[in-house]
Each structure stands twice: as structure tokens, then as C-alpha cells.
Amino acid sequence: ETGVTQSPTHLIKTRGQQVTLRCSSQSGHNTVSWYQQALGQGPQFIFQYYREEENGRGNFPPRFSGLQFPNYSSELNVNALELDDSALYLCASSLVAGGPWEQFFGPGTRLTVL
Amino acid sequence: AQTVTQSQPEMSVQEAETVTLSCTYDTSENNYYLFWYKQPPSRQMILVIRQEAYKQQNATENRFSVNFQKAAKSFSLKISDSQLGDTAMYFCAFILNNAGNMLTFGGGTRLMVKP
Numbered sequence: 001e002t003g004v005t006q007s008p009t010h011l012i013k014t015r016g017q018q019v020t021l022r023c024s025s026q027s028g029h030n031t032v033s034w035y036q037q038a039l040g041q042g043p044q045f046i047f048q049y050y051r052e053e054e055n056g057r058g059n060f061p062p063r064f065s066g067l068q069f070p071n072y073s074s075e076l077n078v079n080a081l082e083l084d085d086s087a088l089y090l091c092a093s094s095l096v097a098g099g100p101w102e103q104f105f106g107p108g109t110r111l112t113v114l
Numbered sequence: 115a116q117t118v119t120q121s122q123p124e125m126s127v128q129e130a131e132t133v134t135l136s137c138t139y140d141t142s143e144n145n146y147y148l149f150w151y152k153q154p155p156s157r158q159m160i161l162v163i164r165q166e167a168y169k170q171q172n173a174t175e176n177r178f179s180v181n182f183q184k185a186a187k188s189f190s191l192k193i194s195d196s197q198l199g200d201t202a203m204y205f206c207a208f209i210l211n212n213a214g215n216m217l218t219f220g221g222g223t224r225l226m227v228k229p
Contacts, residue, residue: 033215042219056214097214100147105159
């Protein structure tokens with residue numbers, strides 16, 4: 001069984017650019033969530049996708065957007081990058097959305113915005 | 115809004131000893147779940163233990179156990195017989211039963227296990 005994978009591992013962008021991060025869910029998982037983890041802090045929930053639709057969002061502006069594909073893989077897109085967007089971006093998948101269901105995390109993508 | 119607070123930024127423990135990590139949370143809801151996640155230096159977050167708020171019995175997973183005090187909104191993690199591989203960041207997290215996968219994390223506690 002393949003776990004959650006993310007690409008790329010590291011990324012450096014400049015302010016104002018756009019970035020796309022990718023995530024492959026664990027086999028059989030139809031729900032994917034994205035989190036932003038700033039250095040030295042706990043992860044913050046960005047949004048969740050279930051069956052290709054966004055169905056939950058944290059306190060992040062619209063320039064953070066996403067997609068989920070029929071194979072349940074996912075993308076996180078960030079437009080008009082700001083310095084504060086520098087963080088580790090974590091993707092997590094679960095078999096079922098909500099409650100006690102375990103979310104399996106990927107290793108993350110480290111984004112640096114200069 | 116729900117908040118999770120971990121008041122110990124860093125802790126250390128000798129190998130084979132016991133350590134307790136603290137976590138408090140704030141919510142007006144009654145139906146929720148609590149988790150402890152471990153994030154080793156390799157970065158991949160893994161679930162250590164979970165607790166259903168409606169269960170009075172404290173969860174236990176091998177060397178890991180929790181002390182869940184619902185009235186006090188406290189959820190501490192006890193690690194017994196600490197091992198070098200327990201060195202990691204530990205995050206306490208909270209999720210409402212009707213909030214999809216929206217985990218709310220605390221700021222983390224960095225645990226160092228010393229030989």
C-alpha cells in the first residue's frame with residue numbers, strides 16, 4: 001500500500017509568482033486536506049476536498065485554491081505569492097471525511113518565497 | 115472557534131524514563147475528538163493516539179497513554195519507557211465531529227530523548 005506522497009520536496013519562488021504543489025493520496029482514500037505549517041508552529045488547515053469538490057475551508061484567502069482529480073490526487077495552487085507564504089505545506093488523506101478517521105500525512109513540500 | 119494550547123515548547127527526558135506533555139483546548143461543543151501527532155525530524159506527521167470525547171476511559175497505545183479531563187479541557191500525553199526514536203515534535207490536535215477533516219493543532223512540544 002503506497003502512502004501519501006507530495007512533490008516537489010522543496011521549492012523556491014519569488015514574491016508575486018504562482019506555485020502548484022501536488023499530492024497523491026493513499027490508495028483508496030477519497031478525501032484530501034491541505035495544511036500550512038509555518039516554521040516553529042503547528043499546521044493550519046487550508047481546505048479539504050471530497051469527491052473533487054471543496055467542502056471545507058480554513059481562514060485562508062481565495063488566492064489559495066485547489067483541485068482534486070478522479071484518481072483522488074490533488075493540487076494546491078497559490079497565486080500572488082507573499083513572503084508569509086513561506087512554509088511547509090502538508091497534504092493529508094483519509095478513507096472517510098471527518099471525526100475520528102485518521103488522516104495520513106505526506107512528507108510535505110517546503111516552499112520558500114523570496 | 116476552537117483553540118489548542120501546548121504550554122511546553124521544549125522538553126527533555128532520559129531514555130527509559132517517563133514524560134508527560136501537556137495540552138489544553140477550548141471549545142463550546144460537546145462532540146469532538148482529540149489526537150496526539152508525532153512529527154520526527156524527517157517531517158512526516160504520524161498519529162500517536164486518539165481519544166473520543168464521549169468516552170471517559172483514557173486511550174492507551176502501547177507505551178503511550180493520555181489523561182483526558184473533559185471538564186478541565188485538558189488532554190495530556192504520557193510516554194513511558196522513553197526511547198531515542200521518540201525524539202520529535204509532538205502536536206496536540208482537536209476536531210469537531212461535524213467539521214470534516216479540519217484539524218486544529220497546538221503549537222507543538224519539541225521532545226528530546228537523551229541516552
